[in-house]
Amino acid sequence: xxxxxxxxxxxxxxxxxxxxxxxxxxxxxxxxxxxxxxxxxxxxxxxxxxxxxxxxxxxxxxxxxxxxxxxxxxxxxxxxxxxxxxxxxxxxxxxxxxxxxxxxxxxxxxxxxxxxxxxxxxxxxxxxxxxxxxxxxxxxxxxxxxxxxxxxxxxxxxxxxxxxxxxxxxxxxxxxxxxxxxxxxxxxxxxxxxxxxxxxxxxxxxxxxxxxxxxxxxxxxxxxxxxxxxxxxxxxxxxxxxxxxxxxxxxxxxxxxxxxxxxxxxxxxxxxxxxxxxxxxxxxxxxxxxxxxxxxxxxxxxxxxxxxxxxxxxxxxxxxx
Amino acid sequence: xxxxxxxxxxxxxxxxxxxxxxxxxxxxxxxxxxxxxxxxxxxxxxxxxxxxxxxxxxxxxxxxxxxxxxxxxxxxxxxxxxxxxxxxxxxxxxxxxxxxxxxxxxxxxxxxxxxxxxxxxxxxxxxxxxxxxxxxxxxxxxxxxxxxx
Amino acid sequence: xxxxxxxxxxxxxxxxxxxxxxxxxxxxxxxxxxxxxxxxxxxxxxxxxxxxxxxxxxxxxxxxxxxxxxxxxxxxxxxxxxxxxxxxxxxxxxxxxxxxxxxxxxxxxxxxxxxxxxxxxxxxxxxxxxxxxxxxxxxxxxxxxxxxxxxxxxxxxxxxxxxxxxxxxxxxxxxxxxxxxxxxxxxxxxxxxxxxxxxxxxxxxxxxxxxxxxxxxxxxxxxxxxxxxxxxxxxxxxxxxxxxxxxxxxxxxxxxxxxxxxxxxxxxxxxxxxxxxxxxxxxxxxxxxxxxxxxxxxxxxxxxxxxxxxxxxxxxxxxxxxxxxxxxxxxxxxxxxxxxxxxxxxxxxxxxxxxxxxxxxxxxxxxxxxxxxxxxxxxxxxxxxxxxxxxxxxxxxxxxxxxxxxxxxxxxxxxxxxxxxxxxxxxxxxxxxxxxxxxxxxxxxxxxxxxxxxxxxxxxxxxxxxxxxxxxxxxxxxxxxxxxxxx
Numbered sequence: 001x002x003x004x005x006x007x008x009x010x011x012x013x014x015x016x017x018x019x020x021x022x023x024x025x026x027x028x029x030x031x032x033x034x035x036x037x038x039x040x041x042x043x044x045x046x047x048x049x050x051x052x053x054x055x056x057x058x059x060x061x062x063x064x065x066x067x068x069x070x071x072x073x074x075x076x077x078x079x080x081x082x083x084x085x086x087x088x089x090x091x092x093x094x095x096x097x098x099x100x101x102x103x104x105x106x107x108x109x110x111x112x113x114x115x116x117x118x119x120x121x122x123x124x125x126x127x128x129x130x131x132x133x134x135x136x137x138x139x140x141x142x143x144x145x146x147x148x149x150x151x152x153x154x155x156x157x158x159x160x161x162x163x164x165x166x167x168x169x170x171x172x173x174x175x176x177x178x179x180x181x182x183x184x185x186x187x188x189x190x191x192x193x194x195x196x197x198x199x200x201x202x203x204x205x206x207x208x209x210x211x212x213x214x215x216x217x218x219x220x221x222x223x224x225x226x227x228x229x230x231x232x233x234x235x236x237x238x239x240x241x242x243x244x245x246x247x248x249x250x251x252x253x254x255x256x257x258x259x260x261x262x263x264x265x266x267x268x269x270x271x272x273x274x275x276x277x278x279x280x281x282x283x284x285x286x287x288x289x290x291x292x293x294x295x296x297x298x299x300x301x302x303x304x305x306x307x308x309x310x311x312x313x314x315x316x317x318x319x320x321x
Numbered sequence: 322x323x324x325x326x327x328x329x330x331x332x333x334x335x336x337x338x339x340x341x342x343x344x345x346x347x348x349x350x351x352x353x354x355x356x357x358x359x360x361x362x363x364x365x366x367x368x369x370x371x372x373x374x375x376x377x378x379x380x381x382x383x384x385x386x387x388x389x390x391x392x393x394x395x396x397x398x399x400x401x402x403x404x405x406x407x408x409x410x411x412x413x414x415x416x417x418x419x420x421x422x423x424x425x426x427x428x429x430x431x432x433x434x435x436x437x438x439x440x441x442x443x444x445x446x447x448x449x450x451x452x453x454x455x456x457x458x459x460x461x462x463x464x465x466x467x468x469x470x
Numbered sequence: 471x472x473x474x475x476x477x478x479x480x481x482x483x484x485x486x487x488x489x490x491x492x493x494x495x496x497x498x499x500x501x502x503x504x505x506x507x508x509x510x511x512x513x514x515x516x517x518x519x520x521x522x523x524x525x526x527x528x529x530x531x532x533x534x535x536x537x538x539x540x541x542x543x544x545x546x547x548x549x550x551x552x553x554x555x556x557x558x559x560x561x562x563x564x565x566x567x568x569x570x571x572x573x574x575x576x577x578x579x580x581x582x583x584x585x586x587x588x589x590x591x592x593x594x595x596x597x598x599x600x601x602x603x604x605x606x607x608x609x610x611x612x613x614x615x616x617x618x619x620x621x622x623x624x625x626x627x628x629x630x631x632x633x634x635x636x637x638x639x640x641x642x643x644x645x646x647x648x649x650x651x652x653x654x655x656x657x658x659x660x661x662x663x664x665x666x667x668x669x670x671x672x673x674x675x676x677x678x679x680x681x682x683x684x685x686x687x688x689x690x691x692x693x694x695x696x697x698x699x700x701x702x703x704x705x706x707x708x709x710x711x712x713x714x715x716x717x718x719x720x721x722x723x724x725x726x727x728x729x730x731x732x733x734x735x736x737x738x739x740x741x742x743x744x745x746x747x748x749x750x751x752x753x754x755x756x757x758x759x760x761x762x763x764x765x766x767x768x769x770x771x772x773x774x775x776x777x778x779x780x781x782x783x784x785x786x787x788x789x790x791x792x793x794x795x796x797x798x799x800x801x802x803x804x805x806x807x808x809x810x811x812x813x814x815x816x817x818x819x820x821x822x823x824x825x826x827x828x829x830x831x832x833x834x835x836x837x838x839x840x841x842x843x844x845x846x847x848x849x850x851x852x853x854x855x856x857x858x859x860x861x862x863x864x865x866x867x868x869x870x871x872x873x874x875x876x877x878x879x880x881x882x883x884x885x886x887x888x889x890x891x892x893x894x895x896x897x898x899x900x901x902x903x904x905x906x907x908x909x910x911x912x913x914x915x916x917x918x919x920x921x922x923x924x925x926x927x928x929x930x931x932x933x934x935x936x937x938x939x940x941x942x943x944x945x946x947x948x949x950x951x952x953x954x955x956x957x
Contacts, residue, residue, distance in 0.1 A: 016532020016633045023632055025619055070507055099529040103514040111510035119512060119877045121739045122748065135744040139491035139499050142744050144506050168532065168633050221521045221640040224840055254630030254637050255644035259525060273368035276411060280404035291406050299519040299872060302414035314372040315415055
């Protein structure tokens with residue numbers, strides 16, 4: 001019997017997902033033995049044209065990481081969707097936009113203006129030079145892809161079968177997913193989140209939790225937290241209550257608060273809304289003025305509650321370009 | 322056609338909803354802009370509901386609950402109070418005027434207050450204009466890059 | 471040989487698109503190396519609390535998040551005007567040197583090494599890590615994998631996560647190490663030093679004992695006389711984590727030595743409309759286009775340029791190798807692009823030695839690892855030497871420490887102009903009137919390219935790129951007459 005065909009692709013990403021795949025260490029050889037890898041730009045020389053020539057639905061499993069940031073990302077997303085039986089949004093960027101989607105809090109215009117004109121090291125001639133999709137040079141015309149105004153998650157561009165959360169997904173979880181698929185067990189229902197657990201990050205965190213009554217919030221650099229007590233109990237904003245379990249609570253074990261890279265817990269639509277709800281329960285005041293005073297100590301609530309899920313927030317941007 | 326605000330009102334079953342009912346039977350005239358959703362407690366109004374309302378086209382969201390100390394479930398309205406404060410901060414960060422979210426304590430006996438709140442809130446939203454979130458957020462995205470080489 | 475294809479690391483960490491234009495005579499008129507994307511970290515980080523930057527900017531690059539984590543943490547220390555405790559500094563430095571050793575290993579064996587170890591003329595199918603293993607022996611492959619595993623283990627202990635570390639914050643680090651962890655790390659570091667020596671031996675036996683390779687290194691096509699940049703300590707020795715940035719001119723004379731705060735007096739960036747990446751250059755010399763020499767402001771920030779810019783290495787074994795390299799290649803400075811690989815092995819050894827020194831430092835298990843900032847936050851610059859070039863993070867905040875402006879000049883970006891020039895030179899050297907362009911040109915162009923260990927995911931705001939390397943050959947009318955792909 002022919003081996004199942006596997007494809008891996010990176011769109012708008014940092015490369016950390018690829019590194020995480022490699023971090024399954026020697027098991028990568030098992031993957032190589034079990035699958036026929038037909039496309040993996042970071043490691044192999046197959047080109048876009050090779051993918052275009054493939055039969056539709058001829059790739060059995062496609063792990064797609066990275067957000068959709070420009071015309072080329074979108075083109076590849078559509079292409080791989082057509083060629084793949086099962087397509088997985090792999091890692092936080094493809095899942096829900098991750099940190100690149102914080103760009104949805106500003107505009108393309110503002111980004112271009114700062115980067116190519118106003119930033120202090122940039123030499124801006126004649127009012128500014130900006131990258132163009134088509135540029136006529138003395139020798140001829142050359143092209144680059146068009147940057148989009150809004151960063152999108154993969155499922156906002158094409159139909160996605162499964163999600164593997166995390167920034168990056170933890171290697172042992174990646175292996176769990178691959179092992180499950182190799183086992184030949186029936187695939188989970190479409191839309192399932194794989195490679196993660198069904199509780200919140202708090203459930204994995206070894207820190208001791210008490211009844212939360214918060215009078216003051218601290219930013220991480222402001223205090224030396226007790227190493228054994230819940231960070232949120234100590235007034236440090238920790239996204240644990242609004243984050244899916246699965247990473248093993250790595251950040252809180254290193255004395256740093258969770259920032260939510262595994263996305264919203266099961267049955268939660270909007271990670272930031274969940275965090276608003278969770279914090280509202282623990283602020284210890286019934287006086288409007290005092291409540292305001294306490295809540296004002298939270299720096300950048302929007303950028304913190306949606307650090308990894310901006311593209312998936314309900315109040316996301318919805319335009320195409 | 323003038324702008325007619327669309328306002329979603331989440332009203333607590335025990336106080337404000339009954340107060341709205343009282344306004345009705347007392348023949349107090351309230352604006353037709355209010356779409357009422359009854360919840361068992363103002364504490365049941367998840368922030369997701371508020372966001373969803375804005376996302377689906379509401380220009381304003383009103384939450385009505387029992388006066389402090391009167392919550393049928395003891396503490397629900399205090400939680401709502403804190404939630405509304407935090408929601409307003411999130412809205413501000415998104416660029417949505419915080420006045421588009423209003424929290425009011427209206428008891429079952431305060432039909433007149435219900436009328437007053439809905440009337441003034443509708444006027445507030447009318448003066449703010451349509452939220453038009455889906456349209457607004459796209460602004461400034463498409464840019465013609467000026468180039469001078 | 472199926473495993474070749476799943477080989478952890480591609481020969482290029484990132485992609486690129488190269489256009490080569492020919493003139494009427496069929497000779498190279500110009501070349502363009504384009505970067506296809508911008509993410510805009512500098513702008514969308516505005517409004518974020520500055521202490522979050524070490525955890526946000528790691529996402530610029532998943533290959534070297536450690537570098538961004540450190541540069542960002544140092545910039546934050548500066549923003550808050552806080553001196554971090556010695557133990558915290560040593561822990562950061564330990565993590566950083568271990569990362570360096572691991573990163574250089576990856577490049578040498580999987581990316582750059584195959585050109586030499588297997589040979590530039592070997593069939594493509596053998597020019598990869600497996601080819602290296604076949605040539606040098608099976609144990610090498612195992613050692614490389616083990617090196618990777620061991621460095622990842624140390625990084626996880628010190629940084630909290632293998633990828634996208636979390637432990638550095640303004641004022642120090644969130645987590646120290648106990649004696650048990652120290653012992654474990656020490657064992658690893660000893661192994662790293664041995665591995666560094668072994669790597670130099672491999673380079674020695676296979677490359678330096680082969681005259682053809684040495685000739686190739688020293689050939690004109692791969693030589694580029696431009697400025698060299700690198701971070702140095704107070705004795706002008708190479709340092710990766712801390713110090714001042716020194717720039718030497720093409721003759722090896724000190725051109726400038728600057729503190730992080732003064733980077734804007736030294737470095738500027740040029741914009742071209744045909745690419746999303748900017749071209750840094752030396753402000754006082756000026757942007758003169760893609761040309762070599764003392765009058766052109768372009769510079770390199772690579773392992774070789776770091777060695778050129780310094781007076782020596784901070785550790786004894788690496789110092790010996792440093793002396794030997796310059797002796798072999800005819801003295802300082804060296805401008806042979808391919809000698810970058812040699813320099814990289816020397817840095818690998820030095821990073822391992824540094825890490826071993828640090829883990830044996832009695833202060834390393836100290837418990838005073840955080841200073842709580844008390845001053846009003848303002849502005850700060852943090853510089854570290856990333857494996858792919860000098861990395862600068864510059865933040866300006868309001869009085870609450872909310873980021874108002876950010877400027878980043880990132881590793882590979884420094885080398886964008888030199889890489890473009892290297893490609894141009896290689897193309898001009900190989901495509902002559904009447905020659906048929908073959909796959910061979912691509913190998914040679916790539917060799918020049920690879921020496922820089924380019925990572926365009928790292929090149930700030932740009933992505934690892936979406937385009938696999940494609941060379942378009944165009945005639946004078948701009949029509950593509952030939953397209954060469956790395957198939």
